Amino acid sequence: MVRDNNILVTGATGNVGGALLRQLLARDITPQSLTRDPATANLPPGVPVAIGSQADPAALTAALDGVDSVFLVWPFDGVDRAAEVVAAIAARARRIVLLSSAAVDDTADPQPDPIAEHHARIERLIEDSGLEWTFLRPFAFAANTRQWIGQVRAGDVVRGSHGGAGFTLVHEADLAEVAVRALTEDGHQGARYLLSGPTVHTQIEQVRILGEALGRPLRWQEIPPGEARAAALSWLDESIVDTVLAGYAAMVDNPLPPTGVLEQLLGRPGRSFREWAAEHVAEFTR
Numbered sequence: 001m002v003r004d005n006n007i008l009v010t011g012a013t014g015n016v017g018g019a020l021l022r023q024l025l026a027r028d029i030t031p032q033s034l035t036r037d038p039a040t041a042n043l044p045p046g047v048p049v050a051i052g053s054q055a056d057p058a059a060l061t062a063a064l065d066g067v068d069s070v071f072l073v074w075p076f077d078g079v080d081r082a083a084e085v086v087a088a089i090a091a092r093a094r095r096i097v098l099l100s101s102a103a104v105d106d107t108a109d110p111q112p113d114p115i116a117e118h119h120a121r122i123e124r125l126i127e128d129s130g131l132e133w134t135f136l137r138p139f140a141f142a143a144n145t146r147q148w149i150g151q152v153r154a155g156d157v158v159r160g161s162h163g164g165a166g167f168t169l170v171h172e173a174d175l176a177e178v179a180v181r182a183l184t185e186d187g188h189q190g191a192r193y194l195l196s197g198p199t200v201h202t203q204i205e206q207v208r209i210l211g212e213a214l215g216r217p218l219r220w221q222e223i224p225p226g227e228a229r230a231a232a233l234s235w236l237d238e239s240i241v242d243t244v245l246a247g248y249a250a251m252v253d254n255p256l257p258p259t260g261v262l263e264q265l266l267g268r269p270g271r272s273f274r275e276w277a278a279e280h281v282a283e284f285t286r
């Protein structure tokens with residue numbers, strides 16, 4: 001039987017899906033979840049767990065029993081079976097909220113880069129599926145600064161490229177809050193929400209803010225351009241590393257301003273990177 005507010009959260013062990021799971025539980029909504037490894041998933045007690053990846057149509061189908069609405073996080077290696085996955089969701093559920101990306105360009109064909117193409121492909125499948133859909137298109141996540149955890153634990157210097165690149169880092173809890181609205185309220189059908197954090201911070205500033213949260217004088221050290229690709233491969237997949245570095249280079253001279261969409265939807269300012277840093281001190285601590 002399909003009930004309202006019977007929600008499947010994919011990516012429930014990840015940044016946004018994890019925050020979404022906690023926010024739904026706080027509203028007395030217990031969603032279904034899906035993980036490849038329940039033993040390490042560390043999901044809150046009482047949350048029903050199906051086993052598998054959202055990119056595996058069979059596993060996803062099993063997780064969809066009785067589900068009305070789906071929060072879909074789309075992994076990069078799942079492209080081949082995207083059509084089957086969307087068809088499986090459309091056969092069972094009514095509503096879908098997709099964690100997409102601000103990289104998608106509605107005016108471009110083909111899309112400008114592999115990240116945009118990846119997300120645009122699944123968006124197109126969903127648009128044609130008959131589902132009620134909402135696309136969350138965020139800019140860079142505050143959680144991306146986790147790439148520096150090893151360096152910050154080891155010392156006070158963070159080495160990287162494009163220190164002057166500015167980003168409106170968005171807090172995963174704010175993305176989750178928009179997802180809660182889109183999953184549980186009417187009025188979001190057919191929306192493509194371009195979601196940013198409230199303030200542009202260069203990477204140099206991000207490191208300083210992390211240091212202030214930790215009570216340590218962290219500082220940025222720019223690496224030679226020739227080392228940038230190898231350094232980025234420590235946290236990025238080979239298939240997207242050049243796209244991401246090109247994006248960083250563009251953000252040095254032309255950082256994108258906040259969109260204000262998240263604030264309009266939530267009726268309050270977005271969470272700051274300073275708040276994110278304060279909440280994640282333990283992860284960066286030796």
Ligand SMILES: NC(=O)c1ccc[n+]([C@@H]2O[C@H](COP(=O)([O-])OP(=O)(O)OC[C@H]3O[C@@H](n4cnc5c(N)ncnc54)[C@H](OP(=O)(O)O)[C@@H]3O)[C@@H](O)[C@H]2O)c1
Nearest residue numbers: 011013014015016017035036053074075101138139140141
């Ligand atoms: N980072 C950014 O700045 C940014 C910006 C815009 C858009 N996005 C998009 O946001 C999405 C990522 O969101 P997130 O950070 O919340 O997710 P995440 O923390 O990377 O978690 C994704 C979850 O998906 C599950 N999963 C299933 N199959 C997977 C696979 N083959 N590879 C990796 N994970 C798999 C994993 O859960 P189990 O291990 O429990 O199965 C994982 O915890 C991506 O689609 C990305 O393109 C990111």
